[in-house]
Amino acid sequence: MARTLYEKIWDDHVIEGPKDESALLYIDLHLVHEVTSPQAFDGLRLNGRTVRRPDLTLATADHNVPTDPLSTPITDPISRRQLEALDENCREFGITVFPRGHENQGIVHVIGPELGVSQPGMTIVCGDSHTATHGALGSLAFGIGTSEVEHVLATQTLPQQKAKTMAVVVNGTAPSNVSAKDIVLAIVGRLGTGGGAGYVIEYRGEAIRNLTLEGRMTLCNMSIEAGARAGLVAVDETTIEYLRGRPGVPAGDAFEEAAARWRTFVSDDDAHFDETITLDASDLVPYVTWGTNPAQVVALNGVVPSPDDSVSSDERDTISRALEYMDLTPGTPLRDIPVDVVFIGSCTNSRIEDLRAAAAVAAGSKVSAGVRALVVPGSRRVKNQAELEGLDRVFIEAGFEWREPGCSMCLGMNPDILTPGQRCASTSNRNFEGRQGRGGRTHLVSPVVAAATAIMGRFASPEEVSA
Amino acid sequence: MKPVRVLEGRAVPLERSDVDTDQIIPSEWLKRVERTGFGRGLFSEWRDDTTFVLNQPEYAGATILVAGARFGTGSSREHAVWALMDYGFGAVVASSFGDIFRNNSSKQGLVTVQLSASDLDELSTLVKDNPALLVVVDVEKLVVEVPEAGWRRAFVLDSMTQERLLEGWDDIGISLRRVDAISQYEATSHAPSLEHVFDAEGHAHSL
Numbered sequence: 001m002a003r004t005l006y007e008k009i010w011d012d013h014v015i016e017g018p019k020d021e022s023a024l025l026y027i028d029l030h031l032v033h034e035v036t037s038p039q040a041f042d043g044l045r046l047n048g049r050t051v052r053r054p055d056l057t058l059a060t061a062d063h064n065v066p067t068d069p070l071s072t073p074i075t076d077p078i079s080r081r082q083l084e085a086l087d088e089n090c091r092e093f094g095i096t097v098f099p100r101g102h103e104n105q106g107i108v109h110v111i112g113p114e115l116g117v118s119q120p121g122m123t124i125v126c127g128d129s130h131t132a133t134h135g136a137l138g139s140l141a142f143g144i145g146t147s148e149v150e151h152v153l154a155t156q157t158l159p160q161q162k163a164k165t166m167a168v169v170v171n172g173t174a175p176s177n178v179s180a181k182d183i184v185l186a187i188v189g190r191l192g193t194g195g196g197a198g199y200v201i202e203y204r205g206e207a208i209r210n211l212t213l214e215g216r217m218t219l220c221n222m223s224i225e226a227g228a229r230a231g232l233v234a235v236d237e238t239t240i241e242y243l244r245g246r247p248g249v250p251a252g253d254a255f256e257e258a259a260a261r262w263r264t265f266v267s268d269d270d271a272h273f274d275e276t277i278t279l280d281a282s283d284l285v286p287y288v289t290w291g292t293n294p295a296q297v298v299a300l301n302g303v304v305p306s307p308d309d310s311v312s313s314d315e316r317d318t319i320s321r322a323l324e325y326m327d328l329t330p331g332t333p334l335r336d337i338p339v340d341v342v343f344i345g346s347c348t349n350s351r352i353e354d355l356r357a358a359a360a361v362a363a364g365s366k367v368s369a370g371v372r373a374l375v376v377p378g379s380r381r382v383k384n385q386a387e388l389e390g391l392d393r394v395f396i397e398a399g400f401e402w403r404e405p406g407c408s409m410c411l412g413m414n415p416d417i418l419t420p421g422q423r424c425a426s427t428s429n430r431n432f433e434g435r436q437g438r439g440g441r442t443h444l445v446s447p448v449v450a451a452a453t454a455i456m457g458r459f460a461s462p463e464e465v466s467a
Numbered sequence: 468m469k470p471v472r473v474l475e476g477r478a479v480p481l482e483r484s485d486v487d488t489d490q491i492i493p494s495e496w497l498k499r500v501e502r503t504g505f506g507r508g509l510f511s512e513w514r515d516d517t518t519f520v521l522n523q524p525e526y527a528g529a530t531i532l533v534a535g536a537r538f539g540t541g542s543s544r545e546h547a548v549w550a551l552m553d554y555g556f557g558a559v560v561a562s563s564f565g566d567i568f569r570n571n572s573s574k575q576g577l578v579t580v581q582l583s584a585s586d587l588d589e590l591s592t593l594v595k596d597n598p599a600l601l602v603v604v605d606v607e608k609l610v611v612e613v614p615e616a617g618w619r620r621a622f623v624l625d626s627m628t629q630e631r632l633l634e635g636w637d638d639i640g641i642s643l644r645r646v647d648a649i650s651q652y653e654a655t656s657h658a659p660s661l662e663h664v665f666d667a668e669g670h671a672h673s674l
């Protein structure tokens with residue numbers, strides 16, 4: 001029977017029992033970070049259990065690490081304790097770990113693909129909801145909670161309910177000013193925060209095929225924002241070429257053998273999806289979120305919506321509450337809204353291509369007076385590559401802060417936070433109340449819109465900078 | 468975890484939809500390495516507001532949270548579940564839940580009761596009008612009821628989750644009973660080992 005990509009990976013990993021509904025799945029790669037793991041390791045110790053496959057487990061410090069220069073000590077004792085706990089736990093259980101300052105350290109969803117350890121056809125889990133990022137490589141990757149982290153550590157398996165499948169088809173060619181981030185903001189806006197619940201999304205269509213692998217990561221990254229636990233893209237030559245030469249993949253003939261197997265990780269032509277959603281890429285534009293959930297999306301050319309636009313009273317309440325929190329007036333053009341902070345970073349948009357795109361906009365201009373702009377590379381490898389290309393100089397000369405890699409202001413667990421009332425254009429994935437710091441106001445944008453906004457001091461497109 | 472059969476208690480109406488896990492427990496609380504003490508952080512950004520429903524004396528000690536649509540979306544942090552339970556909640560009633568939140572709840576013994584939007588509204592109104600009402604969540608019969616008001620609705624849990632709640636089973640123990648099948652699977656697995664990728668210090672072996 002014709003199968004979708006998801007069904008192929010699912011079938012491959014069912015350990016025993018019926019291949020549908022609820023099954024015990026084998027996990028090929030378990031990524032670990034400091035925030036969702038300490039209680040899991042504790043649970044193992046309490047029950048006298050060990051890590052079944054330390055060699056399929058990889059840990060990095062990302063959520064909590066300061067992005068100040070490495071010579072600066074970590075002043076927050078609780079953060080320091082958590083980072084130390086990760087090191088100690090990994091040492092005790094024999095897990096490879098990349099602590100702060102390590103050449104392979106970075107945001108967990110940036111380093112898996114860049115090290116080539118996230119590969120097509122795999123099941124990948126992490127105690128982090130943005131694990132779907134790795135689905136860009138044609139793998140089934142999803143976020144889990146701490147109890148499940150403990151479960152995977154102990155057994156290398158997870159009991160799972162089979163999800164329904166959704167095809168999100170993006171036909172046509174996107175205009176040149178539309179990035180992968182804009183595509184996914186449009187999709188989340190269309191599906192709403194719950195539209196993907198219970199589904200695994202496969203992104204398909206010409207506009208997806210035309211994305212680079214890094215663009216596909218941005219896309220898959222935000223699947224959870226539409227409620228879907230996983231999002232994936234079928235393997236093609238872009239996938240294979242992305243992986244070639246990375247540390248985690250074999251070399252020479254062995255690579256070609258692996259690649260031949262990887263090429264089978266596509267949905268069969270006549271595979272059935274439970275749901276199909278179609279968008280036309282040529283209709284898309286650059287987007288900005290205006291509210292307090294990622295589905296509250298509006299065109300950069302547009303205006304702040306009004307509660308009166310909506311028919312249901314429930315929705316009117318939600319809009320009013322969001323407008324109040326965001327301190328916005330309906331009808332205000334987005335381009336008239338000034339920002340205090342610009343954050344370029346996070347597992348959505350902190351890879352080398354993102355930094356190149358943002359730097360190209362910033363080059364030769366200056367960050368607007370009074371705006372604080374940060375660039376936080378997703379990993380040390382990204383940072384090193386950017387410095388090799390001189391992107392750090394471009395940013396610094398334009399007045400951006402060039403920082404050490406980590407999650408940083410995406411969730412404000414380290415000192416990089418918004419102060420109450422500050423408004424931020426952010427390339428991250430969540431604009432929830434308080435996400436970037438208590439009382440902070442977050443607008444999600446693409447890297448090029450973020451860079452242009454930093455220069456103009458208000459929401460802006462790159463064309464306005466060069467004009 | 469402890470078995471959960473029947474929960475009886477007063478309920479508090481949150482009357483908000485899209486309550487994500489960042490709101491349930493803000494990230495500043497995630498730095499702890501312990502599993503306890505998160506109750507103080509529950510909804511902490513809202514609790515400064517004296518009008519916030521959890522601050523109302525008539526709802527003190529409530530053990531059932533009546534939320535809105537899409538409760539617990541967003542971040543995978545299980546700390547959200549720990550915070551709700553540490554605060555004293557044993558069940559959350561909503562018209563829909565974030566997937567991961569629901570999973571996490573089932574591992575900890577927090578009962579998630581999904582009702583239709585209109586049933587949820589009815590329950591919310593009942594406990595708003597009379598905070599003293601006793602609400603019963605019965606995991607065995609899969610019903611939620613307000614006996615005094617003669618209000619009773621069925622809800623659904625998948626049989627695995629229901630059984631685990633009723634028996635207080637530890638998932639890991641269940642899976643470890645299948646260790647032979649896991650070993651057999653591993654013998655045929657394609658998963659590449661990281662042993663050959665990184666040395667003891669985590670440096671990548673050069674190709």
Ligand code: SF4
Pocket residue numbers: 062063107108109128130346347348406407410411428429
């Ligand atoms: S960058 Fe943000 S979303 Fe991504 S893993 Fe870190 S905290 Fe989570």
